[in-house]
Structures are given as C-alpha cells and as structure tokens.
Amino acid sequence: MNNNPIVEFYRILFEFYGPQDWWPGDTAFEIIVGAILTQNTNWTNVEKALENLKVQRRLTPERMFQCSLEELAELIRPSGYFNVKAKRLRNFLTYLNQNYQLSLEKLAAQPTKKLREELLSINGIGPETADSILLYAFGHQVFVIDAYTKRLLYRHGLVDASADYHRMQNQMISALVGDTQLYNEYHALIVRLGKDYCRPKPDCDECPLNRCYYSVDQRCPRCYRQTVDTSVSCSCV
DNA sequence: GACCAGGCACATC
DNA sequence: GATGTGCATGGT
DSSP: OOOOHHHHHHHHHHHHHOOOOOSOOSSHHHHHHHHHHTTTSOHHHHHHHHHHHHHTTOOSHHHHHTSOHHHHHHHTGGGSOHHHHHHHHHHHHHHHHHHHTTOHHHHHTSOHHHHHHHHHHSTTOOHHHHHHIIIIITOOOOOOOOHHHHHHHHHTTSSOTTOOHHHHHHHHHHHOOOOHHHHHHHHHHHHHHHHHHSSOOTTGGGOTTTTGGGTTTTBOTTTOOBOSSTTSOOTTO
16 A cells, blocks of 8 residues: 555546546547647547548648648637647647658657657647657657646645646656556546546546545535635535 | 636736 | 736537
C-alpha cells in the first residue's frame, strides 16, 4: 500500500475503469490534429471534424498542407473556434514542412526537451497540446496536465489554486515511478473520471474516489453548482 | 436560454 | 505578473 494519494488515485481508477486504450486515433497525425481541435472543446465535436477530414481525405500532413485555409476551416467547423484552429493546424504544418519536410518521423526522433520547445514555439500549441502530442502521438515520456487534472489535484487539496502547469506536472512526475504507458493511462483515466463526474449528475455519488473529488472547492457534490456562501448548502440537496 | 467542453494568444493594467 | 477577453460549435 502506497500512502501517496497520487499513486493511490491511479490504483483506484485503474481498478474501477480498466485500461483506456488512449489516445483515440489511428495515426500520429490524427492524434496531433485531435489534440489541437480539442482545445477547450468537447471531444464529440472533434470527432465530427475528424470525420469530415477523413471523408475528404485531408488527414495526412501532405494532403492537409495542400488545403486552403478556408476549406480547412469549413471542414473543422463542428469543432468550434474553426478559424483559429485552421490557422493553428496550418502553423504546425508550415513548421513541419520547413524543418522536417512534412515528416512526422523526423520530428518525433528529436530529443524530448528539444521537441517540446519546438512545439511550444508554434503559435497555437501550448503546454497541454505539446505534451499530448509528445506522449500520445510520439510516445515520449511526459505527463499531460489538463483541466480535469487541475481539478483533481485542487479538490483533493494537493495543490493550491495558484499552482501553474509545470508545478502540477512536476508534482505528478515526482510521485510516479513508471514508464510512458503509466503516464498514458493515468491521464486517460483522469479524463474519464472528469467526464463522468465533473458535470451535473443527480446520481454522482458513486465516484470511485468516494465523492472526495468534490470536497475542496465548495461545489455541491450532487449538482456541481458552486455554493458561493459556504455556510449555506446548495438548494438541490 | 444558460452553461460547459481534454486551450491558447493577446491586450491591458 | 496577474487578470480579462476573443475565439464558436453542439450537447445537456
């Protein structure tokens, strides 16, 4: 038995959900495109955009690079922020073309630190998107911090509200002795937990982490509304 | 009709 | 450095 809650959460989540087989996507390029399209967006909307790209046979670096910005934006419209995201995809492809002749294999072969810095230098790719690409598209060992991970750590009192991305990332890494597969699975399990229990759900009292997922930030454990006055309970319970 | 979803860049103070 | 804002669709 390990007393570190970060290790314990993993054990509980894996036992509860089992392997998640992440990232959803058949190729490294599909994973990269998905990572950009899912920025602040529900995954079901991303799936619609990916399907459009597949149907039009634009889901390879070469074919997408030939696509006009207008056509690309139209294809990814269901994922929201389509004008912004079309430019971000184009920015990535321009970088890939100029530096690696559109070869993802050449890009993936760079050392992790260098590759991360290069991805972050591309306008539209921030820490979470870069780390998702590193881990899930290229198999580099980095831990992805997303909104669910922030909530998990915060609500369990493991970080304070001011903690930034890299502090949380270091916290996860230092607690975990493991390989790329562990990092892959853990982040996927956190997202699964978040999707199941972060939003209003009348039957949310079966959270595998024993409802303590909700305990720190004064949100109602049943309806998820924030109770502004903490001396008064939410009206739904 | 309001709120939310697997961010990020940029402006402003 | 911290905070606010624009970007936009589709599900609940």
